[in-house]
Amino acid sequence: MSTSPAPPAADLDSGHNTMAAWGWAAALLGWSLLLGLYQLDAPAYFEQSDAWVAQTAREMVEQVRANGLEGLITPQFSGEVRTAKSPGPYWAVCLAAWATGGEVTEFAVRLPNALGLVLLTMTCFWMVTSIAGLRAGVFAGFVACGTIGSLVWSHRASGDPALAALMAASLACLWHASEEERPAPRAWLWLSGYLLAGLAMLYKIPVPIIFIGLPLVLYVVLCNRWRALGSIWHLVGLVLFCLPWLPWTVAIVRRYPIILDRWRVEFVDRGTGALPNLSDQPDAWWYYLLYVGLALALTFPFSLSVFGALAVPFRRTERDRARRGRWFLWLWFIGLLGFLTVYSGKETRYFIPALPPLLMLLGIELSRFFDPRRAGNPRLRGVALAAVVLLVPAMLFGLHKGLDKLYERTEMVTLFPWEQLWRPALVAGIVLGVGAVIAAGLFFRRRTNASFGALVVTTWLVFAWIWPNLIPRLEHQGPYRAIASQLREKLTPEQHDWLVSIAHQDPRVIWYSDLRFPRLISQLDMLAMQDGRRDPLFERRKYGQEMLARLRQDEPVLMVADIMQYALFRHIAEKELAARGEEMPPIHVWLTSGVGRLDHRHVVFGNRPPDWEPPALGFTERQRQGLARRADELSARLASDETPLVPTSGPSGSP
DSSP, X not given: OOOOOOOOOOSOTTSOOHHHHHHHHHHHHHHHHHHHHTTTTSSOOOOHHHHHHXXXXXXXXXXXXXXXXXXXXXXXXXXXXXXXXXXXXXXXXXXXXXXXXXXXXXXXXXXXXXXXXXXXXXXXXXXXXXXXXXXXXXXXXXXXXXXXXXXXXXXXXXXXXXXXXXXXXXXXXXXXXXHOOSHHHHHHHHHHXXXXXXXXXXXXXXXXXXXXXXXXXXXXXXXXXGGGGGXXXXXXXXXXXXXXXXXHHHHHHHHOTTHXXXXXXXXXXXXXXXXXXXXXXXXXXXXXXXXXXXXXXXXXXXXXXXXXXXXXXXXXXXOHHHHHHHHHHHHHHHHHHHHHHHSXXXXXXXXXXXXXXXXXXXXXXXXXXXXTTSOOXXXXXXXXXXXXXXXXXXXXXXXXXXXXXXXXXXXXXXXXXXXXXXXXXXXXXXXXXXXXXXXXXXXXXXXXXXXXXXXXXXXXHHHHHHHHHTHHHHTOOHHHHHHHHHHXXXXXHHHHTTEEEOSSOOHHHHXXXXXXXOBSSOHHHXXXXXXXXXXXXXXXXXXXXXXXXXXXXXXXXXXXXXXXXXHHHHHXXXXXXXXXXXXXXXXXXXXXXXXXXXXXXXXXXXXXXXXXXXXXXXXXXXHHHHHHHHHXXXXXXXXXXXXXXXXXXXXXXXX
C-alpha cells in the first residue's frame, strides 16, 4: 500500500495562466466537437419528440422549395399547421440540411444539438473558470461533455438540448455582465445575453422567460444584486431580445389568432394540470421526485458527487465574486428544479435546461475531490477500491437480469434475437467495469487527476460503443416502422389519399412512411370548437361522431389509429348503438403493426374491405379483458354527459 506524499497539483487554480487557459479551451472545443459529431447518422431511431422536429423540418424544406421564404413562416406537420412550438428547432434543422446537401437526414436533424454540446461545454468552462479558477473550469468542461446524459442528448433531434445550451450561454453572459466593472466588456455581455435569450425564445416560446428569468430574479433578490438593474444597456438588450422571435410571433398570430389559446393550453394548462393529456400521469408522491432521479441518472458517472456539488456554495471562499458565482449556480439549479417539480406536466426532456448549472457545480466539486493535494485516508481509499472491484461483477449481473426483463416486457423478442441485445450490452458493461476499476486504482495511488481522466474516457468509450450497437436496439421503434412500411408499400397511391389520422398523430409513423395524411379533425379546429379550451370527453365524443360519419359515407376512407383507442371506440360504439337498436357501420381492418408493446401499436381500418386477408389484431385474452374494463369506465363517464358518443342516425343512415 502506497502512503507516499501527494504530488504537487498543477498550477491551474489561479486562472491567470493565459496560455494554459487557451490550450484547455482549444482541447475542450475539439473534444466536444468530435464527440458531438460522432456517428450522427447512426441508425439509432427517432423517438416521438425527435420525429416532431424532423418531419416538420422536412415539410418546411419542401415548402421553401415550392413557395420561397414564405414557407418558413408557418410550420406544418403532415400538411397541418403545427404551432404548438415556435419554429427555432425547425429553422435550425433547415439550415443544417441546406449546409449538408439540401435534404433533411438523420445527420442534419441531430446537428443542432451536436453543436449545442460544444456551446454547453465552452459555457461551462468559461463560467466556472471565472468563479473557481482554471482547474475547476477544465473539470467542468470535461463533465459537460463527459456525462452519459449530455452525450446521448447531443445525438437526439428534440429541440431541448440546443435550447438548454442557448439559455445557459445567455445566463452566463448576463451574470458576467452584472459582475464586470469595465464599461465596454459589460455592454457586450449584456447585449450578448439578451440576444441569446431571444434566440432561445425563438426555439421554444415562452420557456426562456421562466428558465432565464427565474434564476436571475432569485439571484438579484436573495444576493442583493439590485445594482445590476441600473444599466442603460438593458433597454437596448430588450430590443435584441425581441428581435429573433417577435416578428414571427406577430405574423403567425395574425394568421391564426387561436394560436394564443393553443400556447395557453400547451404551457399554462400543462403546468396547472388542466391539460387532458395529463390524466394518465401518475398521481403519487414519488412522481414528484422524477427530476431528482434524472439529476442522478444524467450526470453518470459522477452521480455520487451530485450531493457534494449542491454543498459547494456553503464552503468558504475568500473572493466575493467566487462566492456570488457559486450561489448563482446553486440558485439557478434549485430554482429550476423546484419549478419543474411543482409543474404538473413532466417529461424527461423538460429537465435538460436545468442540467447546465449542476454540471458547473459538479466541475467545482470534482476539481476539489480529485485534487492531489487533498488529504485522504489510505484505509478509506483501500476500502473504496475493494468496493469497486466487488461491485463490478454485481453490476454486470444486474445489467444482464435487467436487460432480460426489459427484453420480455417490451416484446423485443419479436424484433431481435436475445444474442443481438445482451452481447453489445455485455461489452458496454465490461468497458464500464474495467474503466471503473482503473479509475479506482489510480485514485488509490493518489494519481487523482488521472483517475478523473479515466472516468471521462471510460464514458466516452461506452457511449462510442452503445450509440451504434446497443441504442438502435433499445430504441428500435419497431412498431412504428412496421406500420409505416406497410402504409408505404402495401397501399396504392390512390389509397394513400384515403388516409386520415385519428386523435393523436404519432410523428414516427409520418416520418418513417414519409406520407402526408391529416388528422380527422385538426388541432386548431378542435380547439376552436371548444372556445379555446380542451375537454377530453368532448374530444372523444366529437371524434367518435366523426369516425362513424366517415365509416357510413360512400367515399372510401382509411383511418390510422392507436390500436388501444381503436378497441375502445369499437367497444363503446357497438354498445351504444345496440342499446338504441342500431347497427354498427362496416369496419374492415387493413393493417396492424404486429410487433412491440400493445400501447405502441397502430391499426389501419376503413369502410371497405382490403384486397388481402385482414390481419388479426393479436390481443391476448387478458388484454381484451383489460380493454373491456377501460371501455366500460369510459362509457360510464361519457354517459354522465349530455351528449352521447354516438349520435342518433337519420333515415339515410348518416348522423
